[in-house]
Amino acid sequence: MKEGIIVDDLRLIGIPGTNKVMAGEFSRLVRRAFNDVKIKEPAKAGLGALIYPFEPRLAALAVTYHRTASRVLRGLYRSEAKRLEPLYDDLLAGVSADTRGWFKDGMTFSIAVSNVASFEAGGRQIVGVVKNALVDGAKMRGVSLSVDPDNPDFRLDVRMNEDTLTVAMDLAGRPMNQRGYRTDRGLAPLRENLAAVLLMLARYDSRFDLLLDPMAGSGTIAIEAALMARGQAVWSPPRAPMAKNIEPYSEFIPDNPPPLFGDAAPAIIASDIDKRMKRVTQKNMEAAGVEGLIEPWCADFRSLDAEMVKERAKSLGLERERGLIVSNPPYGERLDPDDLNGLYSELGEWARTFKGWRAAFIVANTDFEAAFGGRARIKKPLSNGPLKGYFLQYDL
Numbered sequence: 183m184k185e186g187i188i189v190d191d192l193r194l195i196g197i198p199g200t201n202k203v204m205a206g207e208f209s210r211l212v213r214r215a216f217n218d219v220k221i222k223e224p225a226k227a228g229l230g231a232l233i234y235p236f237e238p239r240l241a242a243l244a245v246t247y248h249r250t251a252s253r254v255l256r257g258l259y260r261s262e263a264k265r266l267e268p269l270y271d272d273l274l275a276g277v278s279a280d281t282r283g284w285f286k287d288g289m290t291f292s293i294a295v296s297n298v299a300s301f302e303a304g305g306r307q308i309v310g311v312v313k314n315a316l317v318d319g320a321k322m323r324g325v326s327l328s329v330d331p332d333n334p335d336f337r338l339d340v341r342m343n344e345d346t347l348t349v350a351m352d353l354a355g356r357p358m359n360q361r362g363y364r365t366d367r368g369l370a371p372l373r374e375n376l377a378a379v380l381l382m383l384a385r386y387d388s389r390f391d392l393l394l395d396p397m398a399g400s401g402t403i404a405i406e407a408a409l410m411a412r413g414q415a416v417w418s419p420p421r422a423p424m425a426k427n428i429e430p431y432s433e434f435i436p437d438n439p440p441p442l443f444g445d446a447a448p449a450i451i452a453s454d455i456d457k458r459m460k461r462v463t464q465k466n467m468e469a470a471g472v473e474g475l476i477e478p479w480c481a482d483f484r485s486l487d488a489e490m491v492k493e494r495a496k497s498l499g500l501e502r503e504r505g506l507i508v509s510n511p512p513y514g515e516r517l518d519p520d521d522l523n524g525l526y527s528e529l530g531e532w533a534r535t536f537k538g539w540r541a542a543f544i545v546a547n548t549d550f551e552a553a554f555g556g557r558a559r560i561k562k563p564l565s566n567g568p569l570k571g572y573f574l575q576y577d578l
């Protein structure tokens with residue numbers, strides 16, 4: 183095999199700043215799923231990318247259950263070329279010497295390129311070169327491959343970190359946040375894997391915490407919390423990761439992957455001022471298979487208090503020793519800044535009446551902290567897509 187160009191690793195790509203959360207989640211999943219595997223500390227490729235040695239069943243586990251990653255990849259080839267010709271030469275050498283048998287005769291593929299600004303050619307040209315090198319290299323091994331952008335057998339992910347370009351197989355075939363349960367959405371839904379990050383940063387534990395999202399929108403945080411508590415697969419049927427149809431992963435991905443903590447009974451309330459959002463949350467809960475695990479509510483948060491919330495939970499048999507508020511408040515694209523600051527300040531006053539609870543927010547508005555008042559115990563940069571944002575946690 184062509185040393186240095188062929189690589190074999192499992193890559194968890196995530197939101198910048200979430201390496202620790204992603205690594206913690208993966209080691210918990212591995213401990214739960216396998217008695218006989220100990221994973222090593224991963225290498226890091228930037229602020230949101232972890233690299234583990236490749237093993238098919240670990241790759242299958244990650245692409246089936248890992249909630250905080252945005253992509254799960256199998257790294258295949260790397261090159262430090264900055265121009266198209268040497269990139270072609272490197273990849274051709276790697277593919278033609280590749281004895282792993284990961285590509286089979288007649289397979290089709292597509293290629294997506296990201297983060298290649300430091301390469302001396304554009305994304306389209308890189309796609310062309312990677313495609314040619316793969317097709318030509320496979321042909322030298324007696325294997326015929328062709329491109330099908332719409333319905334491929336596998337998708338390749340090409341991206342750069344510092345000076346290295348990596349060609350990888352995208353094991354889900356799509357971003358991990360497209361889980362398949364969001365049938366309808368509010369105006370500003372949180373990405374599903376970001377909601378999972380938020381819950382993990384807030385150290386949500388379904389055994390001890392009564393969870394309240396008082397501005398739940400389409401219910402993403404509540405639904406992720408329920409799915410996380412039960413260790414349910416990321417994908418809501420009929421959606422499945424692409425790797426389910428590809429050897430050697432297919433044998434490790436059953437038709438209906440079982441929940442890893444099937445008997446968990448979380449206590450979660452999702453409330454929003456907008457009536458339509460309650461219906462949307464209900465629909466999404468059904469699609470995610472968590473009906474009965476979340477209590478959807480329609481209320482202005484200012485009309486709720488800790489006693490009411492605890493009473494509601496008690497009447498449902500969901501008492502817990504601790505309380506946790508996790509939310510993604512409006513950040514201002516449709517509200518007047520004064521109204522928004524007023525809302526944040528009322529949210530702060532309201533939250534501080536939940537004595538002894540914790541509260542965690544993802545906010546993309548720099549005025550939030552001052553208006554909310556008090557002092558955050560944890561503050562960490564955490565971006566919501568293109569919006570620069572923060573994770574803030576308060577002890578109330």
Ligand SMILES: C[S@@+](CC[C@H](N)C(=O)[O-])C[C@H]1O[C@@H](n2cnc3c(N)ncnc32)[C@H](O)[C@@H]1O
Nearest residue numbers: 371372397398399400402454455482483510512
């Ligand atoms: C940024 S969105 C939340 C999005 C949500 N995390 C999701 O993924 O769909 C903010 C939500 O706050 C709700 N909201 C605004 N003011 C509220 C209030 N006073 N009480 C309760 N909910 C409110 C809005 O209706 C909106 O759905």
